[in-house]
C-alpha cells in the first residue's frame with residue numbers, strides 16, 4: 001500500500017502506513033479492541049513484567065511501546081515510576097485511560113506510531129515492548145529498532161517479551177533469537193545483553209505460550 005499523504009476523519013489508519021499485520025488481516029489494530037477483549041488482553045499484567053518490576057528493573061522515565069489497554073504500563077506506574085504508554089489503537093488507549101482513572105494510578109497514554117517515536121520529543125531510560133515486536137515483518141523490525149533507539153537514553157534498557165520459535169504450542173508470530181539479534185545489533189546502537197526463555201499469557205493458552213524475554217542495552 002502506498003504511503004498516505006495526510007490523515008482524514010474517516011481514515012482508520014490516521015494517515016500512517018498500515019503495518020504488515022494490518023495489511024495481512026485487512027483491519028486496523030483498533031478493530032481488535034472494538035468487540036470484547038483481544039486474545040492477548042488478559043486483564044492483568046504479564047507475569048514476566050510483574051517479576052521484572054519486583055526486581056526493581058525499571059528506572060527513570062518508562063515508555064511502553066504498543067501498550068494496548070495498559071495493564072503492563074499501569075503496573076509499572078503503580079510501583080512509582082513515570083510511564084508513558086503509546087499505541088495506534090485509540091479504543092485501547094481509551095480503555096487504558098479509564099482503568100487509570102478507576103484505579104487512581106497516574107500514568108500517561110498517547111496515540112503514537114512505534115515507527116515514529118522521535119515525534120514524541122522525549123527520551124526514556126527504560127522501554128518496554130510486550131508483544132509488539134513480534135507483529136512486525138523484517139523491514140518493519142529494522143525501522144522499529146531505529147525508532148526505539150531515537151527515544152532511548154544512552155545506557156538505557158529495552159525489555160522485550162515476544163513469542164518464541166521454541167515449541168510446543170508456539171504463539172502466532174514465533175521469533176527466533178537470531179531475528180532478535182539481527183534487529184537489535186550494535187550497528188543500530190543496541191547490544192543484546194540476554195535472551196531467556198519465558199511465557200506470554202494469552203486468553204487461549206492454558207499456561208501461556210513460549211516466549212523470549214530479551215534485555216537489550218542502548219549503546
Ligand SMILES: C[S@@+](CC[C@H](N)C(=O)[O-])C[C@H]1O[C@@H](n2cnc3c(N)ncnc32)[C@H](O)[C@@H]1O
Nearest residue numbers: 029040066067068087088089113114130131132
Ligand atoms: C499484541 S498487542 C500487545 C498489547 C499490550 N502490550 C499487551 O501486552 O496487552 C500489540 C499492540 O501493539 C499495537 N501496535 C501495533 N502496531 C503499532 C504501531 N506501529 N505503533 C504503536 N502501536 C502499535 C497494537 O495496537 C496492539 O495494541
